Structures are given as C-alpha cells and as structure tokens.
Amino acid sequence: MKDGQPFVIPDRHGRTLVPSVVAMTDNGLIVGDPAKEHLTRNPERTVYSVKRFMGKGLADVQNELAYFPYNLTETGGVIRIRLGQKSYSPPQISAMILKELKSHAEAYLGENITKAVITVPAYFNDSQRQATKDAGLIAGLEVLRIINEPTAASLAYGLQKKTQGTIAVYDFGGGTFDISILKLKDGIFEVLATNGDTHLGGDDLDRLLVDLFITEIKERHGIDVGSYPDHMQSVRLEAERAKIRLSDELKTEFAIELPEDKGRFTRELTRDQLESLAIGVIERTLAPCRMALKDAGLTPKDIDEVVLVGGSTRMPLVRQRVEALFGKPPHCRLNPDEVVALGAAVQADILGGGTTDMLLLDVTPLSLGIETMGGVMSSLIRRNTTIPASAKEMFTTYVDGQTGVDIHILQGERELAKDNRSLARFRLKVPPLPAGVPRIEVTFLIDANGILNVTATDMRTGQTQSIEVKPSYGLSDTEVERMIEDSFKFAAEDISARKLIEARLDAEALMKATDKSLTEAGHLISSEEAENIRRALSQLALAKDATDPRAIRARMADLEQSAKHLNVVMLDDSLKKGLQGKKVSEVS
Amino acid sequence: MARSMCWHCQSEVTGEYFCERCVKVQPVSKDTDYFTCLGFPRRLTLDPKKLEAKFYELSRTFHPDFYQTKTSAEQTISLSNAAVLNTAYRTLRDPIQRAEYLLALETGSVKDIRTSPPADLFEEILELQDTLEEYRASDRNSDEGHRLRTTLQAEQEALEQRKEEMESQLQQLFTDWDQLQDRGEATSQARVERDRILKQIRELLSHRTYINNILNDLAATIA
Numbered sequence: 001m002k003d004g005q006p007f008v009i010p011d012r013h014g015r016t017l018v019p020s021v022v023a024m025t026d027n028g029l030i031v032g033d034p035a036k037e038h039l040t041r042n043p044e045r046t047v048y049s050v051k052r053f054m055g056k057g058l059a060d061v062q063n064e065l066a067y068f069p070y071n072l073t074e075t076g077g078v079i080r081i082r083l084g085q086k087s088y089s090p091p092q093i094s095a096m097i098l099k100e101l102k103s104h105a106e107a108y109l110g111e112n113i114t115k116a117v118i119t120v121p122a123y124f125n126d127s128q129r130q131a132t133k134d135a136g137l138i139a140g141l142e143v144l145r146i147i148n149e150p151t152a153a154s155l156a157y158g159l160q161k162k163t164q165g166t167i168a169v170y171d172f173g174g175g176t177f178d179i180s181i182l183k184l185k186d187g188i189f190e191v192l193a194t195n196g197d198t199h200l201g202g203d204d205l206d207r208l209l210v211d212l213f214i215t216e217i218k219e220r221h222g223i224d225v226g227s228y229p230d231h232m233q234s235v236r237l238e239a240e241r242a243k244i245r246l247s248d249e250l251k252t253e254f255a256i257e258l259p260e261d262k263g264r265f266t267r268e269l270t271r272d273q274l275e276s277l278a279i280g281v282i283e284r285t286l287a288p289c290r291m292a293l294k295d296a297g298l299t300p301k302d303i304d305e306v307v308l309v310g311g312s313t314r315m316p317l318v319r320q321r322v323e324a325l326f327g328k329p330p331h332c333r334l335n336p337d338e339v340v341a342l343g344a345a346v347q348a349d350i351l352g353g354g355t356t357d358m359l360l361l362d363v364t365p366l367s368l369g370i371e372t373m374g375g376v377m378s379s380l381i382r383r384n385t386t387i388p389a390s391a392k393e394m395f396t397t398y399v400d401g402q403t404g405v406d407i408h409i410l411q412g413e414r415e416l417a418k419d420n421r422s423l424a425r426f427r428l429k430v431p432p433l434p435a436g437v438p439r440i441e442v443t444f445l446i447d448a449n450g451i452l453n454v455t456a457t458d459m460r461t462g463q464t465q466s467i468e469v470k471p472s473y474g475l476s477d478t479e480v481e482r483m484i485e486d487s488f489k490f491a492a493e494d495i496s497a498r499k500l501i502e503a504r505l506d507a508e509a510l511m512k513a514t515d516k517s518l519t520e521a522g523h524l525i526s527s528e529e530a531e532n533i534r535r536a537l538s539q540l541a542l543a544k545d546a547t548d549p550r551a552i553r554a555r556m557a558d559l560e561q562s563a564k565h566l567n568v569v570m571l572d573d574s575l576k577k578g579l580q581g582k583k584v585s586e587v588s
Numbered sequence: 589m590a591r592s593m594c595w596h597c598q599s600e601v602t603g604e605y606f607c608e609r610c611v612k613v614q615p616v617s618k619d620t621d622y623f624t625c626l627g628f629p630r631r632l633t634l635d636p637k638k639l640e641a642k643f644y645e646l647s648r649t650f651h652p653d654f655y656q657t658k659t660s661a662e663q664t665i666s667l668s669n670a671a672v673l674n675t676a677y678r679t680l681r682d683p684i685q686r687a688e689y690l691l692a693l694e695t696g697s698v699k700d701i702r703t704s705p706p707a708d709l710f711e712e713i714l715e716l717q718d719t720l721e722e723y724r725a726s727d728r729n730s731d732e733g734h735r736l737r738t739t740l741q742a743e744q745e746a747l748e749q750r751k752e753e754m755e756s757q758l759q760q761l762f763t764d765w766d767q768l769q770d771r772g773e774a775t776s777q778a779r780v781e782r783d784r785i786l787k788q789i790r791e792l793l794s795h796r797t798y799i800n801n802i803l804n805d806l807a808a809t810i811a
Contacts, residue, residue: 144656188644351656359651385678388652390671445671448652 001354006156006345008338011104017337022047022096024083027501031100039237043069043229045083049203052175053079053090055127057473067207069229077473089475091131092483095138102139116141117348119340121176122148123196123365125411126423126452127473133451134475138483144351146449150180151191151362152343153309157334158184159346165304170322170330172285173310175201179289181296187357192296193384194365195288200281202312208277209239213254217265221258228259246271247314275317282321289325295384306330309339361386364446371408371417380444383413390445401432409452422472428456429465503549507540510556514563521570529565536562605649615665621693622676631769632687632762634680643677684793687762691790703798713802716743720809737810744806747799754796761789
C-alpha cells in the first residue's frame, strides 16, 4: 500500500507477474520467467499449472494426464510430481513460486516478509484451501488469510470507485472459473452467492487448439507430435499465443517447427475459427452464473455492474456472452491480471489494522455435511452461508460399551455421500457406557479462510477433546512440518550449490585467461615463474573438481598472485606493440 | 449479550459486547437467542433494512479481520461470536425461518414440526402424486405426455396460489403475534390468544413446507 492505494511490486526487471512455472535444471531449481524456456527444452522436468493439482488425488486429473509431460504419482491421497530424482507435492511446488514472490518483495522493500494473504479461486473446496495454506507454511510464510479471488477483485474495484449496489464479478482465468455476486454498501462487501468450476479456464481453450493442430499435423505431415513432449509444449505455447493475439486481431498465423527436421507447420487461424471452438467452453461458465443469481435471489436486471477478472476475459466472445447474460456491458478497465493482487493487498491492510472502513463478508462456496446411515449426506452448513459459520451436531452410541464413532466429512451438493467430495475422516472417542448414554457435541466451524475446524465436547463431563482429522486429499500435519524443515534445509543446500556453481564458473574463466596469457607471453617471464603459474593452475583445477567453493576461491587467489607479474609484463608488451607505428601526437 | 464477569480482568461486565474496564471483547453467551443477539425484540415482522444495518454494525464489531493483531483468546472469541452472529442474521432475515425459530423458542424444538398436507388438499395431492408418476413413466413428446404436462402445470399454478394464500395468512398471524406482544398483557385471555396464534402458525408452517416440497418436486420434474 502506498498512500492508501495498493500497488503491485515489480521484480528487478520491472515485471509484475511471475509465471507459475518451476523447472528442475542440472544446476538446481529455477522459478518464473527463466523457467519458462525449459517448458520446451526440458518438458519432463518443468511444472506449470500446479494450481490444478492442489488438494487433489491422481484420479481427479486422470482425464488430462496425457497433456502433462511430467510424471505424476500419488501418495497418501496427494498427487506427487516427479522432477529429476525427487518427488514433490503440489504445495511444495507452489511454495517455490511463493518463495520467488517473497524474495522479489524483500528485494524491493528491503525488509523480511514473514506474513502473507494468499488468494484462491472462490470455488476451491476445503482440501484445496488447506493445500494452499500448506504451501504458504512451506515457503516460510504465516498465512494471515486465504481470500477468494473474485472478492479480492471487488475490494480493489470498490476502493477505486466507492461503488454502492450489487455487482457480479466474473473471473475467468487460466485454470478456473468463478462467479461471485456481492452487495456493496457503506464499506461492507457482502458476498450474496458464489459459484464456479475449478476445472474450467483458458487452458481448456488452448487444449482445443492443440488437439486441432495435432490432428492437422498428422494429416498433413504424418507425424504424431503427441509423442514428442518438447514439441507438444511448443504447440501448446504457440496455441496460447495465437489465442491471445486473436483478442486484438481477426486472424493470425500459427507456426511451429516439426520434430526430426520435418520442416515447419503453418496455418492461418481466424477469430471466427477460435470462437467456434471456444463457444462450448465459454457457455459452460454461464450455468454457474445463473445458479449464483438464483442462490442470491436475484435476476440479471438486479445487477448494477459486472466486473471482469482473469486473462481469459480479454476474449471478445467472453465479453459478448457476459453482456448478453447480464444485459449490460461489463466493466473491464482494471488490469484483469493485477486486480486480484491489489485486492489481496487491501485485505492485508485491513488485517494489519490499516484500513478499518472496509469489511469483506465472504461465503463458503460448497455445502458441508457428514455421511449418515445409508451413505446419504446430511448437510450441516449450506453453500453460500456467510463465514465464519458453525454448526453443532450431537453424537451418541448404538452399542453398549462402544468407544468410538467414525465420522466422515463431506463437501458438495449431491444427495449421496459417494457423489460428494470426501474431506476427511475422524474417530470420535467415547467413554464406554450403555448405548445412547454418551452425548458428544461436535462443532464444525468454517473460519474466515473457508477452512474447516472440528472440535468435540463431551456434554456429560464438559471436557473438550482434540480431534485428529485425517484429510482425504491433503498432507498430514507431520508431513507439512517435515516439508517446512526440508524447505529450509534445501534453501541452505540451494545456496551452497549456487556458490559452488558460481565459483567453478569463475575458476574456469580465470584458468582459460591465464592459459591464454601463458601461451602468448610465456616467453617474457622466467621459466621458474612460468612453472609457478602452471603449478597454481593445476592446484586450482584440482579444487574445481572438488566441491568446496571456498577452496576454489582460495586457489583462485593463489593463481592470481602467481600470475600478477605475467599480467603486468603482458600489458606492457601489448602497450608497446600498440604504440609502434603511431606518432607521438596520437599517443598523447 | 453481556455476561456477568469479564474473562480477562474478572470485573463485572455491564457493557453490551466489551468489558468497560479492560476493553476486551466478551463471548456471546450460549443462552443468548438470535433476537437478543441482534438487539431485536421477539417479533415476527422485522424491518429487513434495520436488521441488515444492525448485522453490518455487529460484523464490524466482531469480525475476525479486526482481531488479527489481538491475542489468540480474543481471536477465538471474535471467531465464535462472528459465527453466532452470521447464523442469527441468516435465521432472522428469512420470515419463515424466523417464525420457525420463534416457535422453537416459545414452544420447544422445531424439529418436531412434521410437514403435513392440509386436510382439504389431501385427495388432490394423492391424485397429483399419481399424475407425476404417470408423467415420469410417459414419453414426454407423446400426446399423453403433453396432456399430463398441461395437467401438472395447472396443478402447479393452483398450488403456488395456495402457498401464497398461506403466506398471507401467516403474515396476518405474525402481525397478531407482534400486537399481542406489544400489549404485554399477562391475563389468562392473553395466554389463550398466545397459544392459539402459535398453534396456527405451527400448522400453517407445516402445511406450507409440505406444499413447498411438492412444488419443488413438480418444478424439477417438468423443467
């Protein structure tokens, strides 16, 4: 925040976006823009779209496995991504990106960053939110708040316009779609309803293009690009670029190099062609919009303004469809890529006690319940309930002496437990008593992050029991702790690895330069001196092959010392040579 | 929602939400009903604008966003107070839920209200259920399907109208209740009147829920 206005911190090149790409290279992990080029050079070891894997198991992404060049496995209900020798959970990959952002902010502000507000799609379920929080912890950040992206956008928007009334925030990003309907009144931002699809975004449009191009390449050149991961990534990136260009142009050219030197594939792509492919995906965003309106008890004419967020809303067809649905042109003057971050900054300022006139009242996007007899879901907290929200449920026993009750927590809108998302299971401890006598009250509390907390109280004794919840699609507390430790350990390892790499590079440069000097000017010094330099050179070569960067630096200093005279002599010599044939007047 | 003793400084709390001595937020008591929580009398007609204004005011008082820099004890209180406040507002905002809640307060748990069809509609509803079954089994595009659909649509309109009638009857009873409360008489006649109103409200709520369920079913089937 600067003078009551949020701003986005640029990196040292002035860029405000860090692409969420992480690459494992031979020299270690790299993140952001430099990692992007590894998408095609190193596709098996470069992760993008990690947000799609947060809080999920392998079965959840079964249909799209073919599109990802990296190797995915599952341990304990959590996807693991294999990069080189190690496997990483999505929160760990996400933490690497957060660390990168953290270091940019630290460099810019000149202070340590220890706390963060992190944004997530509004339609993220509990597991996805928890995974995001874990990522923050692993990155060494205290997560003050998980805030929904469309509501964050509304904060930035409301701050700027001091708007009153009902707004719809249509947030169509790379991987997810959200719609939130809010009432803005006297600084209160009350979310009336939210809906969405955490598996619908610009990536889906890219895939439609990729499928089209791959089919055409196969027809025209008889090559299956699908079996060349690096070229697959080129097709994907070029398809994305073509799609982006078509937001401003009516036609564009798509071109890629074919594998095995089979030449180039080029094709004209018109906006009409893109739109006829994209219409299905875009239409899928409209059903959640209607559902949110219905849940808010509103009709399109009740919406005063429509705000667009997310890169995919740059597409003219998206704007047309949104305008047709709400009956008014959407507002898109704010940069759709930055508005969410700006809103998160406003929220952080509120939490820090800076802003006191604005308050966001958000809702839980999905109904929360428990599995009851017959595999039916019994709803405890309905979707679109304002958070924090709590519900209490009394449990007892059916058998004499029973010492535990198993509880299965679910999230979703379907009747049957199996059709909803399993969040966690836990076993309620009950004192051995005749059936029906124990009375344990369980409180389900969804906090302001949209994350569930469970506590239980024995109504007979008034004692509270701590509950160890086993997440269905999440890391356990101990696993997160280990990852936090690892992350610090690896941070130290990363630094020493980088030091070694840099020392080796410097040593190589120095050795090369000294070799050259010896060849060119060895005759100008005594043979004893030359022998000294050669000895220092071989000492440095030995140190360079070992792994201690300090030893390398020390041998480098020795070599520089031994070669000092040689360099002076060489410089004199070259000056002399340079002077020959020049007039005195030219020299002075 | 004041409690007798401050959890922090142990002095007597007379203020509404905060201890006057140490200015710590106080937990909303477990026994506080939603009307008291939002500072409204136990009435069935509430001005939605005033209710909202009070909800916003109390949200500014209790929301966890404003306790991030406070102690963890205060954060816990703020979290649970905000959760109670949100439930209170959600319940009182909707006239039907408000009435159900008031019934529960005045006469015991609402969960005992069984949804039941109004006696005079019993035959009609049985017939309707049959028609619904037939329609589900029929080919929607056949003449038979069209005929059944028309019948169901007519039935839907009739039931919607019946629901509206019930709601206006309820509205009248709500007003009666509020007036009786406002008079505040403690006579036996007033007690009889009170019981009559509550009984009628309960009955109407039960019928209305029944009809509402059928209407939802109807809407889903012929959509």
